[in-house]
Amino acid sequence: MAARKSLYLAAGALSLPLLAMPALAQGAVGTDWRWLTFTVFAAIIGLTMFVTYLAAKRVKSAADFYTAGGGVSGLQNGWAIAGDYLSAASFLGIAGLISLYGYDGFMYSVGWLVAYITVLLVIAEPCRNIGKYTLADILAYRNDPKKTRVVGAISVITVSTFYLTAQMVGGGVLVKTLIGIDYEVSVVAVGVLMLAYVLFGGMVATTWVQIIKAVLLVIASILLVMFVWAPYGFSLPAFLEAAIGDAKVQAQVAALLGDASKNMTPAELGQRFLEPGLLFKAPIDQISLGMALVFGTAGLPHILMRFFTVPTAQEARKSVIWAMAIIGGFYVLTLFLGLGAAMNVGAANIRAIDAGGNMAAPLLAQFLGGGADSFFGNLFLAFVAAVAFATIVAVVAGLVLAAASAMAHDLYVGVIRGEHVTPQEQVKAARIATVIVGALAITIGIAAKGQNVAHLVALAFAVAASANFPCVLLTLYWKRCNTGGIMAGMVIGTCTAIGLVLVSPNMTYPLAVKAAAQKVVDGSVARYAAIAEAAASGDAAKVARAEKDKAALDKQVAAATGNLDRFKDERTSMVGLEKPLFDLKNPGLISIPLGFLAVFLGSLLYRDKRAEEMWDELYVRQNTGILAAKAQAH
């Protein structure tokens, strides 16, 4: 135990100086206030490390490591699910989308909550009743265990890796933007901390880290909303009135609409912010993404795994109810955060630090605390930044645990060793797999630096919705489903989802990039002339504006020439296409029906006596929970 204790201290001590390493990059936090940010970070990391230390004493068996021994309560699990699910993409991303695009950003958040209705109604309780540690346990119940474990594990590792890459890269960029430390340093810090939690504390520590993070996130959001809404007497129309009456909001709408806004009054421009269509131009993409969210969440391995941590189906139900209350409440708060940032900080200032709008909530916190030069402004910002950091670590921990369990429990113990292992070997396999996945996450995170990974989260949802969801749903509810269907569904669902993305507009098409860059460079001549004219006008306000415009234009031209240079000799995308084969950004609309079709056809064309014979047992158990308490004991 003493050796283990010193390992923790080592992990904690290693990550802190990594964070504190001085760097030149400019973040949202001013250099004078960096000490404050690190103090808040250290406090939160210290708290989670302490929890991990306590948790490690309770992790003895594989069940403890994978599922906290099934001893998590519904309320705790609800908070942990919220902590697992509210990744930086939804916490910072949605607030940012609302601050830049108004209504469309808010509409986007709805699908993330509705997804839990599917989880609640058809997945959570049956999985608790028949599952043990992993998604593949459910598939292996009545189908050929080895075959379904192999495809199930591959799909789990695929989905988790996509999600993990997005989190690692997004997290590295985020920490760099917030506090200005190097990208590689922040990726390693996230990876080392996460490994410390998972390796020593298993699911017990991961659960508590997720709970702590979710509680901090909710507290931070409620505080910010109180501050931003209070001046309007907590009246919704008065708050909306103030938002649409704000000149910065009106300017953002005018900028988004371009020429179409010429004849609109300021009041019309403001109101337009609360109407659909500023972000989403292609409804079919919206519907496709909606399908991936609503059916994909129920197939996300790290979410599914959370239902094995509670003792009964009743607690599983309770945990989804709590998760829906927390997640839904959080998205409603996000509406206020986004609009508050739009009118107090302004879209132009938000985009100046991060073009995707991810800095809306942190900048709003800084503003509400008193601004960039005040103590409370920077304390608020530090708190929100620390919560964002904890968010990434908590989500990554859940993902690594899911991928490691597929590797150790399904592939090694289930397939390679044919279930013939000692309890000690099981725990050892789990820890080794964790280190492998963790090292992989750090490597991918560093290798993918500078790549656009935002669509990888959507792709993870699409694969989960097209492969995992049809397989889990049909093996639970359709008598004729069998090994053939599971194999076909997993392979075809995964391959079509990934294949469609490879030929979609999400990929980088050098010809299109070069054309756009060339346009910027060509157009810059006239714009520089206009700026020079304004700068020479002598009017102080105009000159100041011209200087700002020139700096912005310099940046654009530099980016464009960079792109021209980078893609100089390239004509085609990664898969050899000059332009996308079709316009659908999210593959869900096509790949989800195909995944279902594959399970149906595969099952009908394959004969599997075991799947038929086991149906009564599976169906009775998933509905009643007979023997459920024993499933986790053996």
Place this chain on the structure above:
Amino acid sequence: MSVSSTAASINWAAIDADPRFQLLHSRKLRFLMGLMVFSVIFYFLLPVGAAYFPELFKVKLWGPLNIGIAFALTEFVVAWAIAFFYSRRANREFDAMARELIRDAETIGRK
């Protein structure tokens, strides 16, 4: 059900054929399917409405608050309501029916 019972000591086919199980599964399935279909349709009304009926979404109800915002907020309320209705019915009805089957699991189908 005794502590020592295993999957092999239970007659699953007999439980499946038991009228109490048939009642539980048919009620549950019908209820779940209904809620599921309703919630999916209700959710997709939002993106479809925003895309194809933007004029309707722009109609103002209360100050600047328009139908679009009110409808998006309604989505949250409806999601919570579905969760509430499901858990109430499951807590009151389905759990009690399942408990009876768990209690009798070892004896159903034994001669």
